[in-house]
Amino acid sequence: NAGVMQNPRHLVRRRGQEARLRCSPMKGHSHVYWYRQLPEEGLKFMVYLQKENIIDESGMPKERFSAEFPKEGPSILRIQQVVRGDSAAYFCASSPQDRSYGYTFGSGTRLTVV
Amino acid sequence: SQQGEEDPQALSIQEGENATMNCSYKTSINNLQWYRQNSGRGLVHLILIRSNEREKHSGRLRVTLDTSKKSSSLLITASRAADTASYFCATAFSNSGGYQKVTFGTGTKLQVIP
Secondary structure (H helix, E strand, O other): OOOOEEEOOEEEEOOOOOEEEEEEOOOOOOEEEEEEEOOOOOEEEEEEEEOOEEEEOOOOOOOOEEEEOOOOOOEEEEEOOOOHHHOEEEEEEEEOOOOOOOOEEOOOEEEEEO | OOOOEEEOOEEEEEOOOOEEEEEEOOOOOOEEEEEEEOOOOOEEEEEEEEOOOOEEEEOOEEEEEEOOOOEEEEEEOOOOHHHOEEEEEEEEEEOOOOOEEEEEOOOEEEEEEO
């Protein structure tokens, strides 16, 4: 069981480019959560998805950010036209059901916008 | 905001000493979880305590929960250099959407000096 896999580990983008972050949940987990962590800060909730459904996107910025969790394949967090303020670590977590008995986190993607 | 607040923000102790971290939150919860994050890594789930529990142990970890004060503490006994990390509390509560939401605190940065 490979755990939650995120890729890439590090991503550098120039301002205005698009960033695509991928998350493959643990086998058997159908709930995926994305969090953002700024340096020296805690995790901020972004979005909660189940297969093919967005359950809660209250933490997502209204523009440029989108997320999906298709029937097949990993969950994708997409940031269009990145700006310097998007530089952060983005973590994905998964759980087998909505019972929040403890999430399994991936190692994160560190996005740097130059 | 439901986000928990950890106290202290940073803690430095000698190896072998005990480390105590506190977490306060604002509204009713279903459970409270503690996570550890090593520098540059993802979060690792340590322990979960339900709202009807007052104390829980796991190895050298001891967690208490006082729902009347809306606070929890994490005690690490006989600390080791390898315990050096950031520790986050996370609260799970039922939100209006009918599912459980987990929000993270700001973290305590623990340094254990060999």
